[in-house]
Amino acid sequence: MSEAPTLDYERRFRGSGARLLAGIDEVGRGALAGPVSVGIAVVDLQRQTLLADVRDSKLLKVADRERLVPLVRDWAVGSAVGHASANEIDELGIIGALRLAGNRAWFAVLAAGITPEVVLLDGSHNWLSPDLQPSLFDDAPAAPGCDAPVHTLVKADMQCLSVAAASVLAKVERDTMMGELHAQYPAYGWDENKGYGTAAHKDALRAAGPTPYHRVSWQLL
Numbered sequence: 001m002s003e004a005p006t007l008d009y010e011r012r013f014r015g016s017g018a019r020l021l022a023g024i025d026e027v028g029r030g031a032l033a034g035p036v037s038v039g040i041a042v043v044d045l046q047r048q049t050l051l052a053d054v055r056d057s058k059l060l061k062v063a064d065r066e067r068l069v070p071l072v073r074d075w076a077v078g079s080a081v082g083h084a085s086a087n088e089i090d091e092l093g094i095i096g097a098l099r100l101a102g103n104r105a106w107f108a109v110l111a112a113g114i115t116p117e118v119v120l121l122d123g124s125h126n127w128l129s130p131d132l133q134p135s136l137f138d139d140a141p142a143a144p145g146c147d148a149p150v151h152t153l154v155k156a157d158m159q160c161l162s163v164a165a166a167s168v169l170a171k172v173e174r175d176t177m178m179g180e181l182h183a184q185y186p187a188y189g190w191d192e193n194k195g196y197g198t199a200a201h202k203d204a205l206r207a208a209g210p211t212p213y214h215r216v217s218w219q220l221l
Contacts, residue, residue: 005055005161007048009153013118014045020077021045022109022116022148023162024128026098027057027170032205033188033214034178034195035083036094038102039170040109042078042116043162051075054164056157057171065172072165078114079166080105081173090217098127103145119148122156122163185211 010021021043028036054072057065073079082104084097092100106128109116121128130145156163175194182190188204188211195201195213202221210216 004050004052005157005159005164006050007043007045007161009156009160010043010120010162011045013120013151016118018117019045020114020116020118021162022078022106022119023156023160023164023166024102024105024119025057025122025157025163025167025170026101027167027174028195029094029098030197031195031215032197032201032218032220033086033190033211034181035085035174036089036097036101037081037083037170037174037177038098038105039081039166039168039173040079040102040105041072041076041162041165041169042109042114044077048075048077050161051165054161054168056164057167058157060168062175065168065175068168069172072168076162076165078109078112078116079169080108080112081170082106082108083174083177086213086215089215095125095127099130099145102128103130106146116148119146119150120156120160120163121150121152122154122167124152124154126150126152181213185213 013021023041026038082101084101089097128146129150157167178190178194189200193201205220
């Protein structure tokens with residue numbers, strides 16, 4: 001198994017006075033069908049200890065991910081998963097949908113009485129913070145969203161325990177949803193491919209066309 005992620009990187013933020021840090025990761029970004037899902041796991045930088053066996057969700061077996069979910073939820077100060085549907089992805093584009101899903105998770109954490117002071121986001125692009133207002137003459141206010149400072153880190157899910165924990169929560173919840181959708185549309189194999197563009201999934205698309213859960217704005221084939 002890969003080297004275990006730690007809280008070493010997260011603890012650097014104590015120097016700026018932060019105590020509660022939200023690790024955030026997304027799942028399903030590259031799929032052809034189903035939602036994009038964003039997990040959050042909040043850690044207390046003063047008190048949190050390590051949690052054994054947690055890795056980036058892609059490196060874990062299904063049974064291990066499912067076993068870890070209640071442990072992660074008990075371990076984290078706060079946690080949530082937010083989703084944006086295929087229709088919302090078609091309407092907003094993938095970055096807008098990631099922001100929507102991430103802020104759904106963010107507001108769920110805030111509603112539970114937890115207010116992280118800093119965010120650590122997997123990847124190189126901050127898709128979470130609200131879009132800046134396009135111009136002074138635009139009457140529409142920016143939609144409310146995460147107002148904490150967001151720091152990005154490539155491969156944070158491999159080295160940062162808060163982000164790895166968030167990835168496990170998001171992966172298990174999204175996979176469960178895809179399993180339930182598979183029962184409605186068994187031809188596409190979503191119980192196995194989770195909506196990603198496998199050869200079998202594409203063959204089913206050619207034969208039967210898209211479902212209401214496909215991202216029809218994408219070049220599906």
